[in-house]
Amino acid sequence: MQIVYLKKKILLFSLLTITLFFFFFCYGNKDSQTKEETSKQVDLPQLKVKGELTAVTLYSSTSYFQYKMQPMGYEYDLVRDFARSQGLKLTIKVAENITKLTEMLIAGEADIVAYPVPVTNNLRQEVSFCGREDLSTQVLVQRSNKGDTLIKDVTQLIGKSVYVRQGTKYHERLSNLDLELGGGIQIKDIENDSTTAEDLIEMVSTGQIPYTVSDDKTARLNKTYYNNIDISLKVSFLQRSSWAVRKGSPLLAKAVNEWATDKTSDFNFKAITKRYFELSKIPEEIAISKIIKGHISPYDHFFKKYAERIDLDWRLLASISYQESHFDPLSISWAGAEGLMGIMPNTARGLGVSSHELKNPEIGIKTGTECFRRFRQGFSEISNEEEKLKFTLAAYNAGIGHVYDAQRLARKYGKDPTKWDGNVDEFIRKKSDPIYYNDSICKHGYLRGSETFKYVSDVLTRFNYYKKNTKI
Numbered sequence: 001m002q003i004v005y006l007k008k009k010i011l012l013f014s015l016l017t018i019t020l021f022f023f024f025f026c027y028g029n030k031d032s033q034t035k036e037e038t039s040k041q042v043d044l045p046q047l048k049v050k051g052e053l054t055a056v057t058l059y060s061s062t063s064y065f066q067y068k069m070q071p072m073g074y075e076y077d078l079v080r081d082f083a084r085s086q087g088l089k090l091t092i093k094v095a096e097n098i099t100k101l102t103e104m105l106i107a108g109e110a111d112i113v114a115y116p117v118p119v120t121n122n123l124r125q126e127v128s129f130c131g132r133e134d135l136s137t138q139v140l141v142q143r144s145n146k147g148d149t150l151i152k153d154v155t156q157l158i159g160k161s162v163y164v165r166q167g168t169k170y171h172e173r174l175s176n177l178d179l180e181l182g183g184g185i186q187i188k189d190i191e192n193d194s195t196t197a198e199d200l201i202e203m204v205s206t207g208q209i210p211y212t213v214s215d216d217k218t219a220r221l222n223k224t225y226y227n228n229i230d231i232s233l234k235v236s237f238l239q240r241s242s243w244a245v246r247k248g249s250p251l252l253a254k255a256v257n258e259w260a261t262d263k264t265s266d267f268n269f270k271a272i273t274k275r276y277f278e279l280s281k282i283p284e285e286i287a288i289s290k291i292i293k294g295h296i297s298p299y300d301h302f303f304k305k306y307a308e309r310i311d312l313d314w315r316l317l318a319s320i321s322y323q324e325s326h327f328d329p330l331s332i333s334w335a336g337a338e339g340l341m342g343i344m345p346n347t348a349r350g351l352g353v354s355s356h357e358l359k360n361p362e363i364g365i366k367t368g369t370e371c372f373r374r375f376r377q378g379f380s381e382i383s384n385e386e387e388k389l390k391f392t393l394a395a396y397n398a399g400i401g402h403v404y405d406a407q408r409l410a411r412k413y414g415k416d417p418t419k420w421d422g423n424v425d426e427f428i429r430k431k432s433d434p435i436y437y438n439d440s441i442c443k444h445g446y447l448r449g450s451e452t453f454k455y456v457s458d459v460l461t462r463f464n465y466y467k468k469n470t471k472i
Contacts, residue, residue, distance in 0.1 A: 044086070044251040047111060053088040055079045056095050056110035059437055059445035061198065062217050062276065063115055064092065066444050067335055068344045069399040074217075077272045079114035079243075082131075082259050094445060096438055102127055105246060112252065116241035127244040130253040131260045132269070134241045137234045138173050139219050141204050141212045144230035151211075154235055158184035162211040163200055165190040170197065170213040173236050196433050198222055202450070205229050220277045224334075227282060279334045291469045297327045299340065302362050306369040310376075315466035316389075317341075317369060319459050320396065324368075329361045341368025375400055382418045390420035390456055394428060397455040401444035402431060408441045420456070429453050 047053055057064045057075050064073035071092065083090040093110055095101045101113045106126060116134040117123065140162075142151060151157060158181060164170045166189045178185040188209075190200065200212040201219065205226035214222075219231040245252050259265045296318045297303075303321070307314035324342030325331035332338050336345060339358035348358055348367055357363045375395040382388040395403045407417040409427040416423045430436040431447040438445075 041248060042108070042111065042246075043249045044255055047088060047252065048086065051087075051089055052091055053079075053083045053086070053112065054091045054093060054110045055083075055112050055114040056093045056101055056104050057114045058098070058101065059094055059434075060218075061432070061446060061448060062221055064094065065446040065448075066399055066401065067447075068337060068347065068397070069401065070335075070344050070346055072335065074272060074276045075114045075116075077275070078269065079112065081265060081268045081272070082256060085259050085262075085265060086255060102244065105244060108246075111245065111249065112256070113244040115243070117244050119240040119242060123244070126247070128247055128250065128253045129242040129244050130256040131243040134217075135238045136241060137216050137238050138170060138213055138236040139216045139231045140233040140235050141201050141214055141219055142210065142230050142233075143204060143207065143228055145228050150230055151233060154233070155181060157181070157211075157235075159186070160211060161186040161188050161209075162213060163188040163190055163203070163209045164213055165192075165195055165197070165200070168197070174213055177235060193435055194430050194433050198432055198448070199450075201229065202226065217277075224277065224279060224281045227280065275334060281334050291466070294470050296466055296470060297321070299327065299361050299365060302365040306366050310369060310373045312369070312372070313463075313467070313472065315470060315472075316459075316463050317365065317372070319463040319466060320368065320372070320393075321365070322462060323455065323459050329359055329364060339364035339367075341365060341371070343367050343371065347371065372396055384418075387418060387420055390460070391424070393456045393459050394420075394425075394452050398428075398447055398449075398452040399444070402428070402447045402449075402452070405437075405442040405444050405447075406431060406449075409436055409439065412439075412441060425453055425456070 057073075057079070059065060060073075062073065063075040064071065066072070076092065080090050093104065095104055098115070098117060101115055101117060102123065104110050105113050113127075116136065117127075117129070119129055119133075123129075140151060140157070142148070144150060151160070154177060157177070162174055162185060164174055164187065171187070171189070174185065174187050178187065197212070197214045197218055200209065201214060201222045202225075203209045204212055205228055213235060214231075216231065216234075219229075223229055223231055243256060245256070260269075296315065299321070300314070300318065303314040303317040307317050321327060321340045324333075324337065325340050327340065329340050331340070331342070333342060337343060338345060338348075338355060340361055341364050343353075343358055343364065345355040345358070348355065351367055351370060353363060353367050358367065372392060376388065376392045378395065378400050379388050379391045382391060391403055403424070406424045406427040409430065410424045411417045413427070415426065427436065428447070428449040431442070431449040436442065437447070
């Protein structure tokens with residue numbers, strides 16, 4: 001009887017163990033399973049109930065960035081247009097790299113990847129590609145000044161020096177091309193980690209190097225800054241890429257495809273494409289304006305009136321205005337900054353000023369002065385007034401968040417976060433490099449920092465000229 005009892009006890013224990021195993025197996029992972037299942041069930045109807053679309057993208061000059069405290073970028077503008085077409089509020093998340101884009105999508109952290117993801121057979125098993133298909137390639141960047149001989153065939157690269165950064169896809173492609181041609185391309189390795197593809201394009205434009213390689217989208221955007229470069233020679237095969245959604249979101253994919261072929265969205269697509277890849281971002285020659293009988297501009301009395309209110313030299317306001325608009329009250333930049341002082345419409349609305357009112361010279365100057373005052377307040381820890389002025393100008397140009405990022409980077413790398421020259425200005429320029437703008441201490445991502453660096457220098461140079469040739 002004892003043996004039978006013991007066997008029953010063992011049997012009951014075994015059954016209990018098995019039951020507990022299945023309980024923990026089935027329910028112990030309930031959270032992760034629920035999360036996964038929930039993400040698969042989120043499609044367009046659920047998003048419309050929620051009223052929100054979450055898109056994940058990358059920081060870059062061609063996808064998403066912040067300028068003058070406004071979100072901008074080619075991919076950003078496109079996905080915002082799609083969200084509006086569906087009556088959805090847009091939320092943006094930023095991934096560290098392309099791999100993370102699809103990982104975040106599949107994990108349910110985003111509803112759509114608003115970035116051209118390379119179309120591969122492996123990824124087709126995991127996501128649904130949708131929207132407009134990009135056909136991208138790498139191109140040779142070369143000068144096209146008068147008298148320059150353009151390379152029109154890759155075979156002509158034999159014996160030529162082409163500069164690329166080590167460890168990049170451009171270096172890899174150039175090495176493969178060299179093998180395909182039987183050798184002869186003089187690949188010049190750039191070992192400086194802070195030198196970006198855009199830096200190299202600028203170096204080609206200024207004549208510091210003869211050639212570099214870039215992806216065609218980055219090259220097209222930079223051609224709007226440097227009109228003396230040629231980017232017509234392709235040096236790689238075409239790569240198909242597109243936006244993506246989860247496999248469990250077929251209705252969202254359908255809506256994206258329909259939006260991409262809709263006439264209204266097509267009009268918006270062309271306008272957005274023109275904004276980033278066609279409109280020249282080269283300012284008119286910013287020479288120092290002539291001073292006639294002690295007058296800098298027709299608006300000197302407004303500069304004096306509002307500068308006095310914040311204890312500022314009026315000639316500084318005049319210098320900012322000339323930099324922003326050449327004293328044209330109807331000026332509108334490629335980014336949308338308006339009026340004499342180059343104010344973004346959203347910034348103006350936050351101050352109770354309409355876009356139309358910015359065209360009024362006095363209101364424009366008043367609004368710009370108030371913006372300057374607020375930015376200056378943001379650097380109260382900087383006691384030196386000359387230093388504070390440089391930081392304020394940088395914030396006026398790029399947005400204060402980017403300057404704070406540069407200060408944090410300066411502190412991290414042993415520089416003085418309260419000094420501009422040789423310190424924070426170095427990291428403003430490095431904010432175009434993923435090594436730096438993807439650093440966890442950076443909160444505002446990519447910035448074309450070379451433009452901000454030049455802005456500060458140009459405004460101060462003109463300001464000093466005005467001081468020497470006018471009276472306070």
